Amino acid sequence: MPKSISFCSTCRNRLWQLKETLPRNLESISDTHEIVLVDYGSTDSLSNWVWNNYKNHIENKKLVFFEVKNEVQWNVARAKNLAHRLSSGDYLFNLDADNFITQDDIQEITKAAESGSHCWQFSQGDRDDGSFGRIGLPAELFKFIGGYDETFLAMGYEDIDLINRLVALKRPRVQLAPPAIQAIQNSSTQKVSESKLGSIQFRDPTAALKIMDHLNEQMAKFKLQALGPIRLGGGFSYKGLLNGSEVTIDGFTKIHCN
DSSP: OOOOEEEEEEESSOHHHHHHHHHHHHHHSOTTOEEEEEEOSOOSSHHHHHHHHHHHHHHTTSEEEEEEOSOOOOOHHHHHHHHHHTOOOSEEEEOOTTOOOOHHHHHHHHHHHHHTOEEEOOOTTOTTSSOTTOEEEEHHHHHHHTSSOTTSOSSSSHHHHHHHHHHHTTOOEEEOOOOSSOOOOOOHHHHHTTSTGGGOTTSOHHHHHHHHHHHHHHHHHHHHHHHOSOOOSOOOOEEEEETTEEEEEETTTEEEEO
């Protein structure tokens, strides 16, 4: 039986990118799949744009939309975990808001899903082109391993850490061909604009990225050696609107209607 796939996306103040990617991505997926989109505290009218243009997609469950109402600082691991936690698919695939998904990509991801393997899809030889986070894995495996490590600084190394922990579990991986369409490119300033460290005046954006990546890498390597690959206790709590209804999300599997 074909696996249902959830494409998990998060966005904070990147409406200019979402206007390019979301329409094409919704056209690419079949009715058995879904896109889970999290608006992680945007102030650029992202939510209004989604409701004005994609209400029908939300109603027919092709698009799952969550608007965070907590006051939150940008944290990639937490935001990605939230999108994955809201998904209903058998297989979860991280798709950053600046990335496109095509039917050819989906065919390859589906093969990995049906084999029960996790998969990774990025442009060979270019870690910085925006495709590095395209990681897919069975939903039960995502919950078992504890998702992305939410103790990390705002951004950097969370994707490699997840892959390294899956390797430590000795899970089979499928390396997919590079994505058919290149991600929308971001400058260093755009990448760190929402992070606390990125706002420190005496550091330039490239330096801020390197600092966060280095510190997260050191933490990840120590934790993998000392604690193993499983991350317990994740699942930051959120209040927000899930498809327009007020809910509280507590832990990895609990959603309470308010």
